[in-house]
Amino acid sequence: xxxxxxxxxxxxxxxxxTVVALDGVSFEVPRGGLVGFLGPNGSGKTTTMRAILGLxxxxxxxxxxxxxxxxxxxxxxxxxxxxxxxLYGPMRTLEQVTWFAELAGVGHREADASARRWxxxxxxxDRLTADVGTLSHGNQQRVQLAVALAHGPELLVLDEPFSxxxxxxxxxxxxxxxxxxxxxxxxxxxxxxxxxVEELCRDVVIVHRGRVVAAGPVERLRSDEPxxxxxVTFDRPEVTPAWAERLPSTTLLEATADRQTFEVxxxxxxxxxxxxxxxxxxxxxxxxxxxxxxVVFRNAVARSTGTEEQAAR
Amino acid sequence: xxxxxxxxLVARREITERWRSKGFRIAFGLVLLGVVALTVxxxxxxxxxxxxxxxxxxxxxxxxxxxxxxxxxxxxVRASSYPDVASGETALRDGAIxxxxxxxxxxxxxxxxxxxxxxxxxxxxxxxxxFEATAEAxxxxxxxxxxxxxxxxxxxxxxxxxxxxxxxxxxxxxxxTVVLFxxxxxxxxxxxxGVVTEKTSRIAEVLLSQVKPSHLLAGKVxxxxxxxxxxxxxxxxxxxxxxxxxxxxxxxxxxxxxxxxTVGFFVLGFAIYATLYAAAGALVNRQEEAxxxxxxxxxxxxxxxxxxxxxxxxxxxGVSVVLSLFPLTAPVQMPLRLQLGDVPAWQVxxxxxxxxxxxxxxxxxxxxxxxxALLRTGGRVKVRDAxxxxxxxxx
Numbered sequence: 023x024x025x026x027x028x029x030x031x032x033x034x035x036x037x038x039x040t041v042v043a044l045d046g047v048s049f050e051v052p053r054g055g056l057v058g059f060l061g062p063n064g065s066g067k068t069t070t071m072r073a074i075l076g077l078x079x080x081x082x083x084x085x086x087x088x089x090x091x092x093x094x095x096x097x098x099x100x101x102x103x104x105x106x107x108x109l110y111g112p113m114r115t116l117e118q119v120t121w122f123a124e125l126a127g128v129g130h131r132e133a134d135a136s137a138r139r140w141x142x143x144x145x146x147x148d149r150l151t152a153d154v155g156t157l158s159h160g161n162q163q164r165v166q167l168a169v170a171l172a173h174g175p176e177l178l179v180l181d182e183p184f185s186x187x188x189x190x191x192x193x194x195x196x197x198x199x200x201x202x203x204x205x206x207x208x209x210x211x212x213x214x215x216x217x218x219v220e221e222l223c224r225d226v227v228i229v230h231r232g233r234v235v236a237a238g239p240v241e242r243l244r245s246d247e248p249x250x251x252x253x254v255t256f257d258r259p260e261v262t263p264a265w266a267e268r269l270p271s272t273t274l275l276e277a278t279a280d281r282q283t284f285e286v287x288x289x290x291x292x293x294x295x296x297x298x299x300x301x302x303x304x305x306x307x308x309x310x311x312x313x314x315x316x317v318v319f320r321n322a323v324a325r326s327t328g329t330e331e332q333a334a335r
Numbered sequence: 336x337x338x339x340x341x342x343x344l345v346a347r348r349e350i351t352e353r354w355r356s357k358g359f360r361i362a363f364g365l366v367l368l369g370v371v372a373l374t375v376x377x378x379x380x381x382x383x384x385x386x387x388x389x390x391x392x393x394x395x396x397x398x399x400x401x402x403x404x405x406x407x408x409x410x411x412v413r414a415s416s417y418p419d420v421a422s423g424e425t426a427l428r429d430g431a432i433x434x435x436x437x438x439x440x441x442x443x444x445x446x447x448x449x450x451x452x453x454x455x456x457x458x459x460x461x462x463x464x465x466f467e468a469t470a471e472a473x474x475x476x477x478x479x480x481x482x483x484x485x486x487x488x489x490x491x492x493x494x495x496x497x498x499x500x501x502x503x504x505x506x507x508x509x510x511x512t513v514v515l516f517x518x519x520x521x522x523x524x525x526x527x528x529g530v531v532t533e534k535t536s537r538i539a540e541v542l543l544s545q546v547k548p549s550h551l552l553a554g555k556v557x558x559x560x561x562x563x564x565x566x567x568x569x570x571x572x573x574x575x576x577x578x579x580x581x582x583x584x585x586x587x588x589x590x591x592x593x594x595x596x597t598v599g600f601f602v603l604g605f606a607i608y609a610t611l612y613a614a615a616g617a618l619v620n621r622q623e624e625a626x627x628x629x630x631x632x633x634x635x636x637x638x639x640x641x642x643x644x645x646x647x648x649x650x651x652x653g654v655s656v657v658l659s660l661f662p663l664t665a666p667v668q669m670p671l672r673l674q675l676g677d678v679p680a681w682q683v684x685x686x687x688x689x690x691x692x693x694x695x696x697x698x699x700x701x702x703x704x705x706x707x708a709l710l711r712t713g714g715r716v717k718v719r720d721a722x723x724x725x726x727x728x729x730x
Contacts, residue, residue: 108539112356
């Protein structure tokens with residue numbers, strides 16, 4: 023069996039003065055894994071990423087690559103795209119990407135070829151000799167990604183790669199991450215766009231206040247939730263959602279003319295629910311599904327906040 | 336990847352990108368032209384001076400020769416005749432002559448201010464002419480006249496050997512001081528703005544994910560330093576070539592020493608100041624704040640530069656000696672003293688040893704400040720915090 027051990031983050035702790043930034047963060051990104059890294063602002067995502075890249079020494083815990091503590095040599099095979107982009111404005115595009123690849127240990131000729139290939143794939147091939155500072159915001163973003171990719175990293179760490187991208191560019195980015203993972207690269211990226219994460223990743227890690235509050239396959243996290251999303255479509259408009267009040271702990275999430283969406287307990291008696299709805303009007307569609315990732319996220323964060331408050335009391 | 340490779344890559348980028356800038360090349364061209372012009376200029380602005388004396392009536396025989404004999408240096412004396420006082424006065428007003436002598440009235444006429452020295456010389460020459468005329472009237476033979484006028488044979492000796500190139504030496508030493516001051520502050524400034532740019536635009540984060548801060552710092556200082564060194568050497572060669580051509584700089588005797596000490600002390604000075612500048616740059620968060628941290632760094636250099644004039648008039652005074660040994664001021668003061676006087680060998684050894692020790696300490700301490708401050712954003716970083724945060728960096 024092929025060893026798929028890639029990135030292992032084990033019990034990272036970090037304190038800045040009195041602020042606890044990381045409080046025992048652990049998770050894994052296997053080889054070829056594509057993991058979404060989620061959390062509210064200030065939850066420790068960037069700090070974790072910096073620790074992975076060796077930009078920050080954690081107070082405790084360890085970053086491992088391929089089963090051993092990540093060393094300087096390993097980190098040469100990491101590619102990083104920080105949230106606040108950093109490029110030399112007055113330097114030419116191709117030269118810049120080539121230079122960064124060389125800095126990561128690639129020979130000049132190979133770096134040049136790789137830089138051309140990536141800039142071509144990302145659609146910046148016609149601006150190779152232009153100074154990066156003269157490129158549009160979107161193109162600079164692409165160049166930044168090329169910098170992260172040109173040395174052929176085995177692990178990609180991308181902080182908010184989708185922020186500031188137009189829908190077409192975002193789609194290109196999604197496809198690219200998918201291809202990278204399929205080719206065996208481990209990919210860890212943070213994002214606030216949960217629908218995109220849900221579409222793209224099998225696994226997610228959710229952090230809050232420096233702790234992992236949920237982690238694992240999106241499917242499992244969704245089905246582990248004690249709630250479900252119930253959507254009922256009637257074949258005529260203007261049915262009031264009052265019928266659902268007789269169901270146990272049910273909340274109306276959304277109502278359109280003929281469709282109503284509720285959050286219901288996972289152990290809801292479906293036959294009874296369908297019966298109540300049908301008594302109101304004839305039902306054309308009836309769906310009972312695990313909640314969206316956004317609900318998983320919200321509940322995980324809320325639970326962690328609740329636990330802390332309880333502990334404080 | 337070896338440390339050397341990282342340093343080399345960073346240095347190479349600094350050199351190629353700096354040289355790519357048109358402004359940089361234009362500035363270099365202007366400095367080169369300026370230096371060559373200053374070297375060649377003395378040939379043109381220092382032509383031989385002349386003294387013109389007008390005489391009403393005929394110029395007595397031997398008058399001009401006697402005046403010339405009492406002239407100093409390159410001064411060339413010309414005596415010209417005017418038919419009457421009026422035409423002589425016109426010439427005086429026009430500036431054609433410096434003084435008008437009217438033998439009949441025995442009067443010296445000036446345009447405005449009198450020149451006592453010139454007056455004495457003209458009177459002496461006039462007296463000489465009258466003496467010769469009287470002697471001839473008394474029937475003395477030319478031999479007897481000669482005997483009567485022969486001056487005593489007065490010998491001469493100096494306590495210190497004469498230095499024909501003294502002026503050139505001083506000029507070159509001062510020029511070297513100006514060049515050193517400008518080169519250190521200008522190229523040090525490049526290091527500063529480079530660091531500030533990398534920090535404020537967050538390039539530092541991408542860089543440090545692949546390179547150790549010490550390698551980044553070393554590459555930057557070496558890259559910009561070698562560019563500066565190349566520029567200084569080019570200036571040195573230009574000065575020597577232009578000086579040789581124009582005859583204003585005696586090349587091997589004076590020129591080589593001046594260029595060598597300027598270049599040598601630039602290396603020591605730049606190593607210290609560039610590292611300090613890099614640390615200072617890492618502390619600020621915006622390009623506009625850079626000015627505030629530049630001052631304290633530049634102050635010792637500026638002080639050394641301002642004391643330079645005192646050093647030129649008196650190379651061995653106490654302040655100059657101390658400043659020429661102190662590493663932060665030595666790069667400007669020591670080459671100046673070396674050019675102007677005899678610096679005891681022990682002082683040179685102490686100066687270089689102190690400088691090397693100081694460079695080492697600067698690299699250790701300023702390197703830590705640089706590493707600790709580069710990734711800390713949101714407000715000016717205090718030096719103490721930066722030193723403490725240096726251990727926070729995971730590499």
